[in-house]
Amino acid sequence: MLDNEKITLAHGAGGRVMQELISKRILSQFSSDILEKFNIEVSLADLDDSAVVNDIVFTTDSHTVKPLFFPGGDIGSLSVAGTINDIAVMGVEPLGLSCAFVLEEGFPISELDRIITSMGTSSKTAGVPILTGDTKVVERGSVEKMFINTSGIGKRTEQLDKNIEIVKKYRKFEGRWLKDSNLNPGDKIILTGSVGDHGIALLSYREGYGFETELQSDVWPLNKMLQATISVGGIVAMKDPTRGGLANTLNEWSEKSGVGIKIDEQLIPVKPAVHAACEMLGMDPLTIGNEGKAVIGVVPELAEDVLKAVKGFTEGAEAAIIGEVKAQKEQKGVVMETLMGGRRIVDAPAGDPVPRIC
Ligand code: MG
Secondary structure (H helix, E strand, C coil), rough: CCCCCCHHHHHCCCCHHHHHHHHHHHHHHCCCHHHHHHEECCCCCHHHCCCCCCCCCCEEEEECCCCCCCCCCCCHHHHHHHHHHHHCCCEEEEEEEEEEEEECCCHHHHHHHHHHHHHHHHHHHCCCCCEEEEEEEECCCCCCEEEEEEEEEEECCHHHHHHHHHHHHHCCCCCCCCCCCCCCCEEEEEECCCCCHHHHHHHHHHHHHHHHHHCCCCCCCCHHHHHHHHHHCEEEEECCCCCCCHHHHHHHHHHHCCEEEEHHHHHCCCCCCHHHHHHCCCCCHCCCCCCCCCEEEEEEEHHHHHHHHHHHCCHHHHEEEEEEEEEECCCCCCCCCCCCEEEEECCCCCCCCCCCCC
């Protein structure tokens, strides 16, 4: 990079440009020999949903969604559910959150009240307390209205240990955590519900396209559903397909696990309004961000049992087994069998097709 280069929106979009910023500029400065004093089983360099240090699961996320209120949620519910989900997909129980507000001078107290009420409701729904926080106010014009950062911690459970024991009955499994790099050929891929609801509901509302009348964000804390699935056993990896959508999640899994992934378009739930909006806007629902969905990698022998557990929850009612993992010699990257009977490569989006949704 040249000295006069500046940050662009793409640097925060979750795609390749952001990955480059992290790997070239950030990781090199944050890795040092002090790390050796700690038992770090999932590190910053893993770029997973959370890190794990001395058996504590830890994650953080800043929320800059625009507008602050949208169909189905607001920045408050999003900031609570988003961080809980990043902990929950590690297969552990979230213990608590921090919450830090950056507010612009002049922000209406009535709106702040609505947002805080919404955070409280999400926290109660999930059964995860907000334990510590911070509030800063900056001069008018120096931020846009409000940003919220939430961090969260989680702890390992007996169920996670049992889940991994069960995996080991069926195949080799290394390590003690559900990581993006854990997939093996033969594993099945479960998606817990329809894709694109959050991104399209928000975009449509923001731009006035009209689809928001029949569509809401899926923002929801998934910890209870995911804990129930872990109790079934056989799960090797989980991820919430947020920025970059399902396409990004599956490509991360494929790259980090060194496997191919085959999915079937016919099996992927897409709501009619999302389908219609994507047709109109020339977008791919697989690349649109979700805030209340998880992708689960599971040994084939237990895929139906895990699916059944997911479907027992309202938030997982539309879940489906959408594909399976292939050996790289058989298939590289992520490939989808299309409704037309063809095959297409599913790439990770380079940037964010819908900016400012989380
Ligand atoms: Mg995540």
